[in-house]
Amino acid sequence: MIAATYVQGGAFAVEDVPRPSIWRDEILLRVGASSICGTDVRIIRNGHRKLRAGRKIVLGHEFAGTIEETGAEVIGYRPGLRVGIVPNMGCGRCDMCARGLANLCPDYTAFGITMDGCHAEYVRLLASAVQQGNAIPLPDSLSWIEASLIEPFSCVVNGQRAARLMPGDSAVIFGAGPIGLMHLLLARHTGASEVILVDPDERRLASGRKLGASAVIPESGDGVLSTVMEWTAGRGVDVAITACSSCEAAELAVDLLAPLGRLCLFGGVPGDDVRMRLNVNKVHYRIWW
């Protein structure tokens, strides 16, 4: 089968690899669609801390597909079933796993990182994935492409829940890439009153405009502050989300918050210069200028 592979400390390749075989407590999945994540690109560029040198993996962790084959001991799944996949498995023993927060497990295993992933025709679902219910049956109405976006969209839902975005809230989103646009769609769906998008890329802002942004802002710095204050009658926004890799965006986001505003630091920042400066009195007293 064709697969996109990566060797830790070495090369990325699209090549022919053997189709995986399964044990009696595993599932073989035929991939319907597989999305490319920023993490895939980061692994190709920088490797991954969980991979030892020379280890080769099939990349990819955002996917859905049809069950091709189930091992004799697998219960609850059958060939032909369409499923979406939760890509990470918790260790089951740590404090986070005990609290049901396997997504925060420090000893997690994951498709496309510690085991072969989905940028391939077939994926082997290990027993840990089968037993933890990581394969979730899908409705027929969902296309493969939509289903392959469940995982990143779930992260967006999780982020906005943590930021307690409510109907009537105003929001500003830094970054109008795929994740920023998902944040826009979800905020609109929740019933946000205003959603303002900030991004240097005009084409991305045009997509944001089509998807319901109240205002799109190409500049940074003062332009953002004045536009947000204009749209919120000087109040600031209830929720600010950074869906980009920028400490400056995070610093600016604090300046834009209304009293009781929430900041969701959604995007990670690469490199060593990852500290943000925080004016504590802006948070405490809301003294802006």
Ligand SMILES: [Zn+2]
């Ligand atoms: Zn991802």
Ligand SMILES: [Zn+2]
């Ligand atoms: Zn754990």
